[in-house]
Amino acid sequence: MNSRIFLGLLLLLGCAAVNAAPGQVLVVFKIDSVKFKDGLDPKVATTEAALTQKAAAQLQAMFPPIDWVTTAPADGAAASITVTLTQNTLPMPVISLRWTGKVGNRDLTFHDIHDWPVYDITNPIRPYRDANKLIADVDAKLLEFMRSDKTERNLHDDFVMQVPLATRVDLDMQKQAVVIPLSWARAKLADSCKFRLEFTRAEPLTQMTVLLGQVAEVLEGDDRGNTQSRLASCAASGDPIDGADRWQKCVAVLATPAAPPLLVKFEDYKFFDRVSGVAASGTAVTP
Amino acid sequence: MKALAGTFVAILCLGASVAAQADDKELQQAIAGASQDLAENEWRKAQRELDKARGDFKDSQDSELRAQYGFYSALVNHQCADDAKVPQAERTQARTAAIAGYKEYLQTHPKSGGTLNNLAQLYAQDPAQQQWALELYDQAVALQDARSSAYELNRAKLQGEMGLNDAALKSSAEVLKKDRRNSAAQDLSLALLEKSGDIEGIARFIRGLAETGAVGTAVDTAVREIERLPGKREPVLVVLAETLANPTLQDMPGKFGASDTAKSLARFTEAPDIGGGVKELLALYEKPGDPRASYWWHQDFRYRDDQEGWFRGTTFTTLARALGDRCRRAGAESYPCAEAYYNFALEFSRPYIDTDAFLALAQIYGTTDRRDKLTAIEKRYEGELFSGKGDSISRGDLRKEYDFHLALGTMYSYLDKWSNPQWAPASAVYQLENARRVAEQYNRRNPTKPQLDFPAESAGMLSTGYEKSGDFNRAARVRVEAAKKAADAGDQYGARELIDPKWMSTLPTKGVDKAVVDQAVVLDRNLPKKKTKGT
Numbered sequence: 001m002n003s004r005i006f007l008g009l010l011l012l013l014g015c016a017a018v019n020a021a022p023g024q025v026l027v028v029f030k031i032d033s034v035k036f037k038d039g040l041d042p043k044v045a046t047t048e049a050a051l052t053q054k055a056a057a058q059l060q061a062m063f064p065p066i067d068w069v070t071t072a073p074a075d076g077a078a079a080s081i082t083v084t085l086t087q088n089t090l091p092m093p094v095i096s097l098r099w100t101g102k103v104g105n106r107d108l109t110f111h112d113i114h115d116w117p118v119y120d121i122t123n124p125i126r127p128y129r130d131a132n133k134l135i136a137d138v139d140a141k142l143l144e145f146m147r148s149d150k151t152e153r154n155l156h157d158d159f160v161m162q163v164p165l166a167t168r169v170d171l172d173m174q175k176q177a178v179v180i181p182l183s184w185a186r187a188k189l190a191d192s193c194k195f196r197l198e199f200t201r202a203e204p205l206t207q208m209t210v211l212l213g214q215v216a217e218v219l220e221g222d223d224r225g226n227t228q229s230r231l232a233s234c235a236a237s238g239d240p241i242d243g244a245d246r247w248q249k250c251v252a253v254l255a256t257p258a259a260p261p262l263l264v265k266f267e268d269y270k271f272f273d274r275v276s277g278v279a280a281s282g283t284a285v286t287p
Numbered sequence: 288m289k290a291l292a293g294t295f296v297a298i299l300c301l302g303a304s305v306a307a308q309a310d311d312k313e314l315q316q317a318i319a320g321a322s323q324d325l326a327e328n329e330w331r332k333a334q335r336e337l338d339k340a341r342g343d344f345k346d347s348q349d350s351e352l353r354a355q356y357g358f359y360s361a362l363v364n365h366q367c368a369d370d371a372k373v374p375q376a377e378r379t380q381a382r383t384a385a386i387a388g389y390k391e392y393l394q395t396h397p398k399s400g401g402t403l404n405n406l407a408q409l410y411a412q413d414p415a416q417q418q419w420a421l422e423l424y425d426q427a428v429a430l431q432d433a434r435s436s437a438y439e440l441n442r443a444k445l446q447g448e449m450g451l452n453d454a455a456l457k458s459s460a461e462v463l464k465k466d467r468r469n470s471a472a473q474d475l476s477l478a479l480l481e482k483s484g485d486i487e488g489i490a491r492f493i494r495g496l497a498e499t500g501a502v503g504t505a506v507d508t509a510v511r512e513i514e515r516l517p518g519k520r521e522p523v524l525v526v527l528a529e530t531l532a533n534p535t536l537q538d539m540p541g542k543f544g545a546s547d548t549a550k551s552l553a554r555f556t557e558a559p560d561i562g563g564g565v566k567e568l569l570a571l572y573e574k575p576g577d578p579r580a581s582y583w584w585h586q587d588f589r590y591r592d593d594q595e596g597w598f599r600g601t602t603f604t605t606l607a608r609a610l611g612d613r614c615r616r617a618g619a620e621s622y623p624c625a626e627a628y629y630n631f632a633l634e635f636s637r638p639y640i641d642t643d644a645f646l647a648l649a650q651i652y653g654t655t656d657r658r659d660k661l662t663a664i665e666k667r668y669e670g671e672l673f674s675g676k677g678d679s680i681s682r683g684d685l686r687k688e689y690d691f692h693l694a695l696g697t698m699y700s701y702l703d704k705w706s707n708p709q710w711a712p713a714s715a716v717y718q719l720e721n722a723r724r725v726a727e728q729y730n731r732r733n734p735t736k737p738q739l740d741f742p743a744e745s746a747g748m749l750s751t752g753y754e755k756s757g758d759f760n761r762a763a764r765v766r767v768e769a770a771k772k773a774a775d776a777g778d779q780y781g782a783r784e785l786i787d788p789k790w791m792s793t794l795p796t797k798g799v800d801k802a803v804v805d806q807a808v809v810l811d812r813n814l815p816k817k818k819t820k821g822t
Contacts, residue, residue: 039781089654094616114537115616121650122643125742129773129781147500148535219323220316273466277401278437282444283365283408284401285326287358287392 022164024067026077027056033087039128047131054139065187079103079163095119103162112154166264182227184217190272199262206236314343330366361388403427404438467499490522497530505530524561525597532609540610543572575631607632608644640671642694685729692722706756716752783814
């Protein structure tokens, strides 16, 4: 395929995904287990709604920079994640939670997240007809698995990194800083967090990948409270760009009137419930 | 003329005030800019910002703004003093200036936690001033402001440096209590435990990490400690195996050999303290072999859930069962793998039966219709199941006794052993009856604990058991009681599952108490009609 057409296609696909609200992920909880569906009828929909809220709340606590919504925004969410309550064919069926995800129209593969058993064969009590008990049990199981750093890493690698967070950035040309429209207080970013900018540069036509690090809070100006970052590395169609004019080549193009459409994603997100106004050294930076 | 002079003076004053306000605006901007730079540890840029505004600072009448200028100037000096790239003499000078600046700020703002903390940090650098630093940290922590955990962590670090290990560990634990994911507090706690050579403390700390969800960190930490510690690492290896059994780890056992954890452990197979355990652990992941060959692990079984310690036998059983669970959950094609691990767990733990491994194995054999296998494990482990049940009864452990009754009852139901005229306990009816009785007893004795719920399915099973043995009165009573209980709890459909039209049509009128029949009829009349699937 002609590379120009290919890049154009990539861009188009990217834009289709994020014209839907960037940074928002629709959370869905589905009950597929026939036993629970029958048992909970006619309360299946309300139970699903309650469980959707529980799942969204736990995802929100785990990855706060993303807006985990439970009703689809008008333009559609940038991505969606679905938790399904399933059952297997054992005599006393194992009831599990299964994860699936989508970004735009693309199905994602969860490599290391397998089914999470809610009621395993060693637990004979299955509240097929008790919505409140099911909600409490699923919530507890979600908590058990989601507070695990292994789950956090798996969800991060297989899903969070693919979610478009924003479609624009502000540039501080003097400081050579990139400001991402993401609330610093809410995002809870560790120092090691990195963002990835993806866009297509027109001349010469190249797919740009820009990594941004050194995250910090913007303390003044119109972007006050947002997240500031600095250029860490940059590649044009996979070839690294180095040198003193790296900022010009990699980022300044975004300040031009003909700035290309872009996507901001996480390259690496690590939660850190930072105490506001304290540096990593433990020194208070405000009185 | 006098009035004119007054007006003139007023205009002069107004002009001066406007000028002062304009200057303050620039001073405010300089302080805001400097604070941004300092938050990014760019003290030189902050210094330039503040230097440019020095004239405005001198002219300003706003005492609060002047104090802030003083704080940020002190902070510039503080960061300069901490900057290893700056010549030592300059750093010493900066430290002195920072101390003076913070002290001045504290005169007007004695409850500034940030300033108390920063001053303490500077004093902490000099052993002769560390006691003062500690007092300042105490003051800062006592304020309980939004940053108190940061002050507390700094205090813990200082306490550690001062050799006050217990106090340091306590402070660090306080921070972790508020924020379990605080990696600085985690690192500090571990460093303090290492310093004191408290190996059991290290193992407990790793267990705590896993309990709070940091499972991956716990595994990495255990491996790192095995590498670091010179010997007596048995508790660390036990806690590593315990963590590897965590249900949130879902990798298939076959993948373990290629992991960094396995590669690191492989270097310790000859270690005098844990070599045997490491070898057996790696072998278990590779393929569950002869359980009698796991000598290192085959000791120390936990008899009661509330026992504290490092139980090698129990841990290894749990790990084998957990690996079996992972295989089973991967689907029917991995059942052979699951069976191998469950069989290993059962044989390894003898004579202390692992009820969960037994139930899992029974389910697999039941699903795959291997009645011969089911009968074989029943024969092999039935005695131990009864013995385990007997132990729990003699200990008065109702919770465990309930588990045994339910496991045995469910197993006998799968095997269609509803009753046994030779020996009643070897039957579904007997075991399920007792499970129900023990659940009621437990719930009466422990009203504040989560209640044991005798499942409606088990009630249905028990009723079927009574029917099969011809006791229609009890069959009806158990079913009706369970249905009434469900209906009273608002579970109308659950009750209807038990009192369904088919059962009602076969309800004999003879041999069943009239009261029970009447109750069944009332329930049948009042309960909603049973729904058809798909409607």
